[in-house]
Amino acid sequence: MTDVCTEVPTVADLLDRAAGRHGPRPAVRDGSGTWTWAELSRAAHTAAGHLRARGVVPGERVLSVLPPGRAFVALLFGAARVGASLVPAGAAVSSYELSWLLTDSAPVLMVAPDTYDRTAQAPVPVLPETELLGPLPPAAAPGTDGTGPAPDDEALLLYTSGSTGRPKGIVCPHRAVVFAARAVAERLDYRPEDVVWNRLPMSFDYGLYQVFLCALAGAQVVFPEGEMSAGELVAVRAAGATVVPLVPTLGALLSRVAVRDRRPTAVRMFTNTGAALVGADAERLRTAFPGASLVCMYGMSECKRITIADPDEDLGHPGTVGRALPGTRVFVVDDHGRPVPPGTVGQIVSAGPHVMAGYWQAPEATAQRFAAAPDGVGRAVFTGDQGRLDEDGRLYFVGRDDDVFKRRGWRMSTQELETAMLDVPGVRQAAAVRPGPDGLLTVWAVTGRTEREVLRGVAGRLGPAKTPDRCVVVDALPLTANGKVDKAVLRESLGTGR
Structure with missing residues (x-):
């Protein structure tokens, strides 16, 4: 794999690269319209200008409660251009969850839909969606002051549930985010003509990284409107979707609806994570979409992705979630952290440049999860999950030991x-x-x-x-x-x- 930190050192550079190579191609579509990569780049510059006008400087955090869509993507890249870290929460976040995110992440600004009730809970200034994309104040220049992040600066703070009562923020540096996106892209091989149907929330790294994968390929990401329903297959077909990232609930819905609606779709690939899609569920999906392959994966937000299988590799090797990402290593270790022989069940450990920086304000939890790699080279994530490797390096997920x-x-x-x-x-x-x-x-x-x-x-x-x-x-x-x-x-x- 190319030295990603040299070619694309920051998240903002991902968009610059896409705009330069794929400018006129469609980039992001939601219920209100479509932007090309060039248009998205201009919108991100505008968003960056508004953040600067609100006093946001490098190293500070911006919390988003925007729904998935064009405005969110502009904010994602706009914050990166400023050098701010984005904390994605989503429009569906409850006041209970939002209170914790505001307290723990300490953002200086929150970006929200125009309909957001700013009197309900707003201990920080709120920037409405239309203002984020609207005309810049006369004194504001859209991203021309030369400031921006370094590769090791924080790009994202992603919250994930753990063994404590409140979700923990994972500190995600630009370098690790870009490396992970490039490694996943190399394995999945999205194409410029692909249309990615992204039903997943932006607070879920699997959904968020679809934007980065599309930027690397010049593909288009589609954010469907409304809730998932029996009309999902009709919408997938109408959008011309070719790639569908899914969790088992979406796979089950599409399989069930496809039994009644046999008209062909353009879907060529399903990717699965979040929970295993195996056995009868995988068989039903393949029966419903005979022209599409299924890619099984395994990972966690602390390093984005750990393994990815080849398309339909699980047919020849039932239960596998694939091999380690390019440029990374995966181990299975015993209770003392020592690698065990192939076929032996133990804790799954992932090492490489995709390992994030740790948990925000949680040194004990960081020390438990992030430690020296079993081979002594760099840091690793000790997942707490149980699995086994075969002789060819394929990983098989077994389960968890904790709660x-x-x-x-x-x-x-x-x-x-x-x-x-x-x-x-x-x-x-x-x-x-x-x-x-x-x-x-x-x-x-x-x-x-x-x-x-x-x-x-x-x-x-x-x-x-x-x-x-x-x-x-x-x-x-x-x-x-x-x-x-x-x-x-x-x-x-x-x-x-x-």
Whole structure:
């Protein structure tokens, strides 16, 4: 792979490169229109000018609650051009989540849709969407002062759930972001004529990086309007989508609808991450879209992506999530951090230039997750996930040992659920465990409220996708001899045994 830090050292340079090579080609489409790469570049310069006019300087953070679309992409590259770090939250963020992001990331500005109620919660200045893209103040010049980021400066602060009660911010330097995007692009091989149907949120790195992948290829990214529905396949066909990044819920919906609607689409490739698409689910997708390949992947936001399989490689090697990205290494280690032989299950470790800088204001968590690589070369991410390698370096994901899990494409933790439940008025104690054998996510609450009221409260704080399937109201939670909640008893009640 080319030395990405020399050719494209920062996120802003990704757009400059795309505009120079693919200027007249369509770049980003949403419900209100389409921009070419040249038009996107001009919009990003305008966004940068407005950020500067608001006093944003290199090293500061800007929080976005914009929905996926053209304005968000202009802000993404505009912030990079200024040298500011973007904290993507999304328009659907709850006040509960937003309060934490504002407190923890300490942004100097928030960019929001025009409909945002700025009287509700705005401890920092709010820049409306139309102003972000509107005429610049007379004294403002769009990106002509020469300031900007260095490759090791922070480009993004991405929040991810972990073993603590609140999401942690992953510090993502330009150098690591660009390297990861280039490595993924080399493996996936997007084409200039591709149309990428991006249903994923911008706070999810899998969705966010689709913009970077399209910039590298000169392809077009499409942000569909509205919620996912039975009309998804019709919209995919009408858009001329050729690449669909999906989580299993979207794959299941498209497969189900395609059974009734056999008209051909232009889709040539599905990529999958967030949760494994295997077995019957993968078979149904392939049956519904016989001309499309399926690419299985594995990764985590702390290093973006760890492995990517060749198209349909899982057919010949069932369960594989592919090999390490170009320029990176993947290990499976024992409890002492020593690599184990092929075929042996252990913790998955990823090392290389794609490893991010650590967690914001969380030195203990950073030390636990980020450490020296098993081969002694550079830093690595110790994922906490279990897997095995075969003789040819293919990785097979096995599972997790802790209480962090993937559900509906979201990485979340039992502690995050418990923290949100305890924020619901009337909930005195709360407990959660990983989904049981039936796939259902269950929580327990000591409260005078009903099960439905508790779940409604969690949905209001974390959103529908992270809301448990059921809540069990109890008089008291089982405790260990040390006075801690006995989760083994709770798991046994679900039949998990762990």
